[in-house]
Amino acid sequence: MKKLNVGLVGAGFMGKAHSIGYSDMPKYFWPAPAVPVLKTICDIVPEIAADAKERFGFEKCCTDWRDIVNDPEIDVVSICTPNNVHAEIAIAALNAGKHVLCEKPIASTLEDAKAMAEAAKKAAQKGIIAMNAYQYRRVPAIDLAKKFIDEGSIGKILNVRCTYLQSWSADPASPLSWRFQKDIAGAGTLGDIASHVIDIAQYLAGDIEAVTGMMQTYITERPVQEGGTDLLGTVKLGADAKRKAVDVDDEDSFLVKFKNGA
Ligand SMILES: NC(=O)c1ccc[n+]([C@@H]2O[C@H](COP(=O)([O-])OP(=O)(O)OC[C@H]3O[C@@H](n4cnc5c(N)ncnc54)[C@H](O)[C@@H]3O)[C@@H](O)[C@H]2O)c1
Structure with missing residues (x-):
């Protein structure tokens, strides 16, 4: 069974929702093309990161998102931080060859959103998938x-x-x-x-x-x-x-x- 290692950045409200989504996915969609593995969770607040690791069942935690983006083991990066840091994390993750699931709104400025779309277009040529988390589409x-x-x-x-x-x-x-x-x-x-x-x-x-x-x-x-x-x-x-x-x-x-x- 193919596995996809997940690195999740921002362990608040949506960090919890994404964690539940990843761990529940194979229970609903089976046979699955790949099974997500909760590898690393990051939060800028060390206590939140450590709690989230235990609570949501990640293997590791960290306080700097770069540790996720630079980790060759990570396949998918979920971005659940406040809006102003979506762009920096998403662009770095896409450039590092990771699939990206980024929370809405895509960014806090139009310039950031355009730069993200550009990075996503480039990454798509290498088979990298970038998505914005407008989950109502799947209702x-x-x-x-x-x-x-x-x-x-x-x-x-x-x-x-x-x-x-x-x-x-x-x-x-x-x-x-x-x-x-x-x-x-x-x-x-x-x-x-x-x-x-x-x-x-x-x-x-x-x-x-x-x-x-x-x-x-x-x-x-x-x-x-x-x-x-x-x-x-x-x-x-x-x-x-x-x-x-x-x-x-x-x-x-x-x-x-x-x-x-x-
Ligand atoms: N799809 C939806 O329906 C939905 C619902 C709520 C929120 N959101 C989006 O999800 C994102 C997060 O919202 P939330 O409600 O989970 O916020 P939250 O405040 O509950 O959690 C954000 C977490 O990110 C952490 N954080 C902040 N800066 C960071 C950084 N640089 N690196 C790592 N961690 C950092 C904070 O410490 C906090 O724990 C926002 O973009 C928001 O718009 C989407």
Whole structure:
């Protein structure tokens, strides 16, 4: 049985999700073309890396992603870090001949995203696979919708309506984690959840040609959380915690025109 050694960078919320995905895959998809082996997990916080190794069943842990990218034993690199470091890790991993599964949004800037796409195109010529983790694409209902659209059985798409709502950050006491800091996240809701909507809409209805929209920030200041994992609103910092202005969006509304006229 072919094995693929996985190196995972960023052992927070999605690090856990990817670990579960890799270890569960052969239980659902069998016979599998290859079986993932949980080789090395990396987190910049040593305690998080060590915990994740034990908890998720990796063979090794480290605190510098370069140890994964430079390890000839690693075949696949999963990138589950905050958005601003996706590009550096992904490009280095692709150049080192590793397959890459990178979390969404692809990057925190357009320049980084373009550089990643370029590196992925080059790597593809050598049979290296690069993917962005827009996992809703594999939801059975979306798969079926795509099939119906592609075979033409529901006719021309005239209108696409999407909504994605989450409320976990609605409390002003929810910390200003990396997700609410533009220099790390790139954007707020737009990158965090609207990116899924945009991906699915384009997957089903084709490329977007024109857009007009509004962005709003309702909670303009939050208590600062330095580093570590984003606690997704589950922990409230005390009233005496240092507070800082929020520079990302809480809500985005937009109207788009697809190339196909929808
Ligand atoms: N596909 C989805 O539905 C989905 C859901 C949530 C998050 N995400 C994406 O996954 C990524 C991670 O989000 P999360 O919710 O897991 O965040 P998180 O805060 O729970 O975890 C991030 C982890 O990365 C570590 N880290 C930070 N910089 C690092 C570095 N340079 N090297 C190694 N480790 C580093 C942090 O210490 C932290 O443990 C983000 O890009 C986010 O947008 C995707």
